[in-house]
Amino acid sequence: MKSILKVNWDSNLPIYAISQYELQKEGIHCLLLDVDGTLVNRKSNIIPKAVKNWIIESKKLFSLYLISNNPSKKRISKIAKELNLRYKCNASKPSKKVTLSAIKEIGSEPKNTAIIGDRIFTDIIVGNRCNIKTILVKRLSRDGLPIKFNLTLTIEKLISHFIK
Ligand SMILES: [Mg+2]
Numbered sequence: 820m821k822s823i824l825k826v827n828w829d830s831n832l833p834i835y836a837i838s839q840y841e842l843q844k845e846g847i848h849c850l851l852l853d854v855d856g857t858l859v860n861r862k863s864n865i866i867p868k869a870v871k872n873w874i875i876e877s878k879k880l881f882s883l884y885l886i887s888n889n890p891s892k893k894r895i896s897k898i899a900k901e902l903n904l905r906y907k908c909n910a911s912k913p914s915k916k917v918t919l920s921a922i923k924e925i926g927s928e929p930k931n932t933a934i935i936g937d938r939i940f941t942d943i944i945v946g947n948r949c950n951i952k953t954i955l956v957k958r959l960s961r962d963g964l965p966i967k968f969n970l971t972l973t974i975e976k977l978i979s980h981f982i983k
Pocket residue numbers: 853854855856857936937938
């Protein structure tokens with residue numbers, strides 16, 4: 820049985836270093852994007868320039884949708900508006916319901932869909948539960964650069980190792 824903790828692509832890169840060409844090669848048409856830690860630092864609402872540029876380029880190639888567990892509609896809608904993307908907040912990942920409704924709204928097949936996020940226990944698990952591809956990226960710091968040491972992810976990987 821495939822573990823729900825399995826990451827298809829553990830990139831070790833920030834989202835803006837993910838190659839759109841590689842995604843296309845995998846047959847991806849649609850990307851579900853986590854927000855906090857993935858597109859912006861959790862404590863900041865300033866979207867790094869590199870992220871904005873990556874989104875602009877990705878929009879030409881994929882359908883994009885923001886899926887955030889953050890309950891603040893004010894925060895997530897502001898980020899979504901700035902990037903001109905559809906969004907869902909309070910998504911309760913790893914629960915499937917909201918993520919599946921976004922996939923349905925886009926009209927994408929699971930095999931052509933991927934989720935990109937910075938956490939195993941929310942983004943990766945929901946991706947596996949929805950049968951879509953999973954991409955783990957580095958969490959962003961306030962300056963828009965990837966953080967050097969991610970304690971949450973280190974703990975999640977440790978736990979994953981034991982419960983696999
Ligand atoms: Mg996150």
